[in-house]
Amino acid sequence: MTRARRTLRWVVPGYALLLALAVTAPLLAPGYLLLRDAVSTPRSYFSDAALGLSESAPRALPQDFLIAALTPVLDGGVLVKALLIAGIFLAGWGAGRLADLLVPDAGVPGQLVAATVAVWNPYVAERLLQGHWSLLVGYGCLPWVAAAVVRLRSSGSGPGWAALVFWIALAGLTPTGLLLALVVALVCVAVPGAGVSRLWCAGGVVVTAMLAASPWLVASALGDGLGSSPSPGVVAFAARAEPGLGTLGSLAGLGGIWNAEAVPSSRATPLAVLATVVLLAVVALGLPTVLRRRSVLPLLALAAVGVLLPAAAATGPGLAVLRDMVEAAPAVGILRDGQKWVALAMPGYAVAGAAAVVTVRGRLRPGAAAVVAIVALIAVLPDLAFGVWGKVTSVRYPQGWAAVATLIDSAPADVAVLPADSMRQFAWAGPAPVLDPLPRWVRANVLATGDLTISGRSVPGEGGHARDVQRMLLAGAPATTLAAAGVGWVVVESGSAGSIGNAQRTLTQLPAVYRDPEITLYRIGGMSQAAPHAERMAVTAAHVVWLAMVTGAGFLTLAGRRHKDVPSGT
Template sequence: MLTLAVTGPLLAPGYLLLRDAVSTPRSYLSDSALGLSQAAPRALPQDYAIALASAVLDGGVVVKALLILGLWSAGWGAARLAALVVPDAGVAGQCVAVTVTIWNPYVAERLLQGHWSLLVGYGCLPWVAATVLSLRGHPPPERYSSSENPGKGLLEYRSGGTGGTGGAGGAGGTVAALVFWIALAGLTPTGLMLAATTALVAASAPGDGRSRRFCATVGLGAAVAAALPWLVASAVAGGWTDTAEPGVRAFAARAEPGLGTLGSLASLGGLWNAEAVPASRTTLFALASAVVLLAVVAVGVPLLARRRVAVPLLVVAAVAIVAPAVWATGPGIAVVEELIRAVPGLGVLRDGQKWVALAVPAYALAGAAAVVTLRPRIPAIATATVCCAALIATLPDLAWGVGGRVRPVHYPPGWPAAAAVINADPRPVAVLPVDSMRSFTWAGDAPVLDPLPRWVRADVLSTGDLTIAGRTVPGEGVHAREVQRLLLSGADRERLAAAGVGWVVVTGPGPALRLPVAYRDTDITVYAVGGDTPASPHRTVMLAVHTGWLGLLVGGLAGMLAFGLRRRVGQAPQTVAKTR
């Protein structure tokens, strides 16, 4: 219900096109989709997955479905994690955990920023935590006595055994599940890093099942294997390049009204882009939202801290809040900038607020634990009702696509026609206007990434430059920047062709160029240039590592389902015998 309340507008026909979120009817396995362009490989293996899926289903449906499933899995995973760690909270506690996980400022702000694939990774975190805790020998709920003193700790249950792994077969299914969730989170590098961190943290929890070393090795091994697409792309294509301006200050966490930076992050807000924030977080009403969320969490933390299995998740939650707050200070910005200049690949650190996702599993557990804490004085159902209602009421504009701002759009008819012209002869494409972010009257008020690179077989030259609050943060597209200068200086067809430009696309009422027109209407114009560049020699390698990631994803899912089915079949005769 909560997922549909948030994503309801996306059930309508159309395409998600909002800031960083771009969906098109069809995507292709171009060099850019494989990470072989000069841009940093930030969208791997996401672009590969969408290219494969859109060959079967409309790309707009694929992206919207993944976003909806990502939020749904976040809530479902939070309920499962709560049932594992705080089983005495019951369904009432699980409802609070679900609400904390789905209905919060992090989800709202990342939706408005268009980070749909990051939200898919976000939805995997509670599953990763629950799966690793099961491997560690976490006792299943039926072996926990709710009459015991909660202060004794969750691992002090009455009988020994292998915990939640369920023997060899159960352990095999749990390992397969861990591989699947880490691979799914690995749609983007950030999602993978979040999942790997969660797995390593959960592996440090106490337990009498599989060893810490085994759990950490499985989690880290799966993460490294899932990271090969962007690790190999970084090595062979050199997308990460040194820049004079790392842009850390522009992407630092931001203080919301009445909260300060630390309070904003602790309440799961503080995104760097003030325009990608729900209206209720732009006034002092943000204080009410923060107070309610932190009050729910604070009530449950003392109980959770006494259950040793949850302590590692609490520790990483504190670090995930404090570290981005430190990065947003003057000295913190200076340190991160020097790190990025020394190792450009660490540019993934500059958006500090996204790491707050690591706090959500602990927040969900604390929400469930609050029901247990208050149960001696307040009925569980009453506590859950009040907590869930208060969390929703203090962030009311998350409903219905964050107040209708996250909704599908429709491309003008000229766009598919222009894409068809280029796809018939896929040569490198230069685009005007030159900015990576565009404003289209038919797509709403917010700027969006250029959809063309994800719609054509050819590579679209892009500088990757971003203008934030009047400051330009340079991207990695050195060659694209050279072509951009040629276009703006009025270079003729011969010079553009010599620079490897095959087509020039002008969107909107752009300048008329002295080039042959291949397609023109009021929305888009395609000029034929005829230049070309050789295909990358590394396509085979990149296809292989992307296929490896897909194998992890499909193999993990198949193993999880197969082991689960076998365990159910094995338990059926025992259930019949007990019934008799």
């Protein structure tokens, strides 16, 4: 390989990294990611909640296990921010690699357009503002999953299996990421090729996905987090129409998240219409080229389905069907946030965007066409830059939080928290609400109901025991009653909205072990009961299987690539 070619192969990953850093620049400062659903803390532990054995559905597995495993050696703030940046970077680089595989005549200019489509879009902005950092890791794996399956179908090379296992398992950092990867992989099995047969390829994908899903499948089977139906949240989490676009138009433009507050400012202006037109125009320009290539057609079909189904699910009949499904099988509740499935459109959009430079090359040189497309895509979503215009930043915890965590860890027992609300709004953490960080910071289980209030509508969570304790505390029950319920500690997080009720009657009976203007800790002394040892061991074993898939397949993939890159005769 000549020096020029060796240098050229780093252009796309370098550009993808530049885009990722442009989006996440404020997170490079010291501190922690605290924004809506994104919570990072200095240290995490293998609590029952982290293993998926609490009352809540195991939505954050194996994410919480991985963080608990790594934070003894790496600060949790650094770890979460690094994974987030890596996810966005992988999306851009992977889109470029997929474009190179399926539309090789687009060259580096086309790959750069594909990377821009994958990174610089409303989906990334909105999920970033919602705090779905681990979902963005799964999102970043999708083009790599597609490329791995296409290579297996075309050549059937041995290292291709290791790559497929690695990317599916990595996408499986959350259940949603795994399901997205599974769908992309199965769709790509349809591409023509003389390599691994469709039957063997599909079988390998399904087996890999089942093994990667073992942490939350085992936790769901052993726990009781799926015992209650999340159907009341179906309407609240439906895809949302943005100004001038309607629901279908918003989703086609990769926007439309349910939370109107988790959107860039530009998406609330007529610029949202222009941004959607520009994105779809770049994709449409590539269609005349990719529609003639059978290997791309499955991804294009998936892109259409990835837009149309969430749009249909947001209609009256669609919501009714989804509600019935969720009531019949609570596990189907994972589908209620319809807009997140629009991620399935990204690989197809990226490849079509790359092909646009091929379509217009008779009138415009590929390099010039790429520059026009890239500038247009970035210009119509300017506020994705710099942490979505400074809304995604690093936050410092007040000193008292570390002190309280240390005291609780010295005698772990269930922790009740006031005010009574799952979301917090601290002056020191910025204007946006955030999930209570305490459950991810201490060894003990922090009692959380999971209740949410969305647009004035209450969406109940799964925390039945937590709700009972909360009622007792708000009613001012005697400390002995709370202790009998297994509560060991009460934490009051000052400055956040939420109900206190008559809890002060209870608190006056208790000694304040720690107090400052930000947080107060009271000792009750109750002894809580952890999940049975056999259940913890079973879930831990399932997590070890997932971890072995990521590390083992990752090592084999890197070894295979290194062997491939070694020139013959050396």
